[in-house]
Amino acid sequence: xxxxxxxxxxxxxxxxxxxxxxxxxxxxxxxxxxxxxxxxxxxxxxxxxxxxxxxxxxxxxxxxxxxxxxxxxxxxxxxxxxxxxxxxxxxxxxxxxxxxxxxxxxxxxxxxxxxxxxxxxxxxxxxxxxxxxxxxxxxxxxxxxxxxxxxxxxxxxxxxxxxxxxxxxxxxxxxxxxxxxxxxxxxxxxxxxxxxxxxxxxxxxxxxxxxxxxxxxxxxxxxxxxxxxxxxxxxxxxxxxxxxxxxxxxxxxxxxxxxxxxxxxxxxxxxxxxxxxxxxxxxxxxxxxxxxxxxxxxxxxxxxxxxxxxxxxxxxxxxxxxxxxxxxxxxxxxxxxxxxxxxxxxxxxxxxxxxxxxxxxxxxxxxxxxxxxxxxxxxxxxxxxxxxxxxxxxxxxxxxxxxxxx
Ligand SMILES: C[S@@+](CC[C@H](N)C(=O)[O-])C[C@H]1O[C@@H](n2cnc3c(N)ncnc32)[C@H](O)[C@@H]1O
Numbered sequence: 001x002x003x004x005x006x007x008x009x010x011x012x013x014x015x016x017x018x019x020x021x022x023x024x025x026x027x028x029x030x031x032x033x034x035x036x037x038x039x040x041x042x043x044x045x046x047x048x049x050x051x052x053x054x055x056x057x058x059x060x061x062x063x064x065x066x067x068x069x070x071x072x073x074x075x076x077x078x079x080x081x082x083x084x085x086x087x088x089x090x091x092x093x094x095x096x097x098x099x100x101x102x103x104x105x106x107x108x109x110x111x112x113x114x115x116x117x118x119x120x121x122x123x124x125x126x127x128x129x130x131x132x133x134x135x136x137x138x139x140x141x142x143x144x145x146x147x148x149x150x151x152x153x154x155x156x157x158x159x160x161x162x163x164x165x166x167x168x169x170x171x172x173x174x175x176x177x178x179x180x181x182x183x184x185x186x187x188x189x190x191x192x193x194x195x196x197x198x199x200x201x202x203x204x205x206x207x208x209x210x211x212x213x214x215x216x217x218x219x220x221x222x223x224x225x226x227x228x229x230x231x232x233x234x235x236x237x238x239x240x241x242x243x244x245x246x247x248x249x250x251x252x253x254x255x256x257x258x259x260x261x262x263x264x265x266x267x268x269x270x271x272x273x274x275x276x277x278x279x280x281x282x283x284x285x286x287x288x289x290x291x292x293x294x295x296x297x298x299x300x301x302x303x304x305x306x307x308x309x310x311x312x313x314x315x316x317x318x319x320x321x322x323x324x325x326x327x328x329x330x331x332x333x334x335x336x337x338x339x340x341x342x343x344x345x346x347x348x349x350x351x352x353x354x355x356x357x358x359x360x361x362x363x364x365x366x367x368x369x370x371x372x373x374x375x376x377x378x379x380x381x382x383x384x385x386x387x388x389x390x391x392x393x394x395x396x397x398x399x400x401x402x403x404x405x406x
Contacts, residue, residue: 003388003393004385004386004387004388004396005387005388018032019211019214020060020085020086020211020212020214021057021060022211023055023081023085023160023164023208023211024055024081024085024160024163024164024260025167026054026055026078026253026256026257027251027256028054028244028246028247028251028253029054029055029057030057030244030352031057032057032061034244034352034386034399035057035058035061035062035242036061038240038242038350038399039061039062039065039067039240039242042065042067042240044066045239046067046239046240047067047068047069047070047235047237047238047239047240048062048067048068048069048070048238048239048240048241048242049069049070049071049072049235049238049240049241049242049243049342050069050070050071050072050241050242050243051072051227051230051233051241051243051245051335052072052073052227052243052244052245052246052281053071053072053073053078053082053222053243054073054078054082054244054253055078055081055082055085056071056078056081056082056083056085056086056220056222058071058242058243059071059082059085059086059220059222060085060086060216060220062218062220063086063216063217063218063219063220064214064215064216064217064218065218066217066218067218068218068219068220069218069219069220069221070220070221070222070223070233070234070235070238071086071220071221071222071223072222072223072225072227072233073222073223073224073225074224074225074226074227074276074279074280075253075254075257075276075280076224076266077257077260077261077264077266078253078257079222079223079224080156080264080266081160082220082222083220083222084153084156084157084159084160085160086216086220086222087153087216087220088215088216088217089153089157089212089213090153091213092151092154093150093151093153093154093157093212094154094157094209094212094213096150096151096154097150097154097155097157097158097161097205097208097209097212098205098206098209100142100143100146100150100154100158100205101158101161101201101202101205101206102202104139104142104198104201104202105198106192106194106195106198106199109134109135109138109194109195109197109198110194111131111134111194112134113134113135113137113138114138116134116137116138116140116141117137117140117141118133118136118137119262119263119268120262120268120269121258121259121262122270126171127170127171127172127259128166128169128170128171129171129193131193131194132169132170132193132197135193135194135197135198136162136165136166136169136197136263139162139165139198139201140162140263143155143158143159143162146158157205157208157209157212158205159264160204160208161201161204161205161208162201162263163260163263163264164204164208165197165200165201165204166259166260166263167259167260168200168204169196169197169200170259172259221234221235223235226279227245227281227335227338228281228331228334228335228338229334229338230335230337230338230339230341230342231338231341231342232338233338233341233342235342236341236342237342237343237344238342238343238344238347239343239344239346239347239348240347240348240350241339241343241347241348241349241350242350243350243351243352244351244352244353245281245332245335245351245353246280246281246282246283246328247282247353247354247356247365248282248324248325248328248329248356248363248365249282249354249356250282250284250324251282252277252280252283252284252285253277253280253283254267254273254276254277254280254283254285255273255277255285258273261273270286271286271287273285273286274286274287274288275287278291281328281331281332281335282328282331284324289320292320292323292324292327293320293323295323295326295327297326297327297330298330300330300333300334300337301326301329301330301333303375304329304368304371304372306364306367306368306371307326307329307368307371310325310361310363310364310368311325311326311329313361314358314359314361314363317358317359317361318358318359321358325358325363329368329372332369332372333372336369336372336373336375336376336378337376339376339377339378339404340376340377340404340406343404344404345404345405345406346403346404346405347403347404348401348402348403348404349373349378349401349402349403349404350399350400350401351369351399351400351401352386352397352398352399353365353366353369353397353398353400354389354395354396354397354398355394355395355396355398356395357392357394357395362394365398366383366398366400367383369400370382370383370400370402373400373402374402377404377405377406378402378403378404378405379402379403379404379405380402380403381400381401381402382400382401382402383398383399383400383401384398384399384401385397385398386398386399
């Protein structure tokens with residue numbers, strides 16, 4: 001067998017230049033190609049579902065090919081974003097967004113600008129220099145004023161261009177699996193910052209509007225939902241499940257999404273971001289970490305000796321990390337337990353998932369998934385290696401699949 005390689009074409013990095021798929025970067029987003037390969041053999045009457053939809057990659061690939069697809073996601077910002085990314089836009093929406101961008105003249109952004117609202121982010125000056133922040137705040141204010149004049153859809157296109165601009169001109173460096181700040185000397189100092197930021201917003205707007213013209217013929221519905229409770233999901237009778245749940249690797253989605261969430265009003269204090277991370281499967285940021293210390297298992301995994309053995313091994317080094325892993329698999333257990341309520345007999349399920357390693361203990365997520373899936377009516381489970389995730393040869397991404405039988 002050949003050795004797995006990192007295969008960039010299967011990751012979010014490949015999505016950046018791919019029309020709507022490149023609208024917003026989320027590190028754990030999977031590559032469009034993964035979904036395309038899984039949808040290839042679908043038939044016209046398939047109804048697709050993604051219970052951990054993130055930026056809506058599955059929904060967009062499905063709808064572009066004419067399939068109906070339901071997406072479920074816990075994070076309200078991602079629910080909004082996936083909806084905006086997967087809908088069909090009218091030429092009126094697109095014109096209205098372009099009109100707004102055309103109307104921005106960089107001469108009007110000469111400093112000092114009148115003081116405008118800025119998001120209540122901790123240490124905001126680490127994110128943006130004062131000049132950049134003032135320009136962003138002014139664009140944001142004008143965008144808000146435009147809301148009453150134009151369709152919500154047009155404003156969504158502008159919001160996405162705004163998200164691209166605010167991250168492009170921030171000091172955050174995404175060279176890490178989460179993020180860090182550029183050192184001061186690395187921050188570019190540009191003479192004509194106002195013009196550069198405005199031009200960049202206009203460019204984003206133009207590109208996004210071009211992408212928005214692309215047809216999406218399938219119907220996508222996006223639900224704000226906790227996928228540990230699939231029995232309470234809005235839809236039923238799905239025939240093809242394609243998803244990538246959180247990995248047990250202590251990655252925080254909120255951490256990376258914070259700047260967008262603060263600007264667009266989905267967050268207004270640090271405590272709430274910790275609360276959201278605690279509700280997300282695999283979240284461990286802020287308050288979530290201290291809550292983990294007091295967390296006690298519900299006992300769902302009593303039939304899963306292998307998982308419990310792994311938890312025990314990790315516990316010898318760190319009881320807190322052992323709780324993290326234990327909770328992660330209990331949460332995923334709850335998800336699998338609800339699947340029979342929403343799948344049609346014969347449905348195919350596909351989970352893209354990574355393993356992890358704590359100290360010298362490998363957590364074989366893929367085989368733990370197979371075991372939990374089999375307990376809940378999914379037969380003929382199998383695992384394929386998709387790619388190597390990093391320079392560490394033991395960290396891999398897998399596709400775990402199976403067929404649901406009533
Ligand atoms: C690996 S990401 C999915 C990325 C997605 N495939 C994409 O291409 O953008 C996992 C997602 O699961 C969401 N999530 C975490 N816990 C959840 C829960 N209990 N219910 C629903 N979604 C959840 C996270 O917010 C995150 O967006």
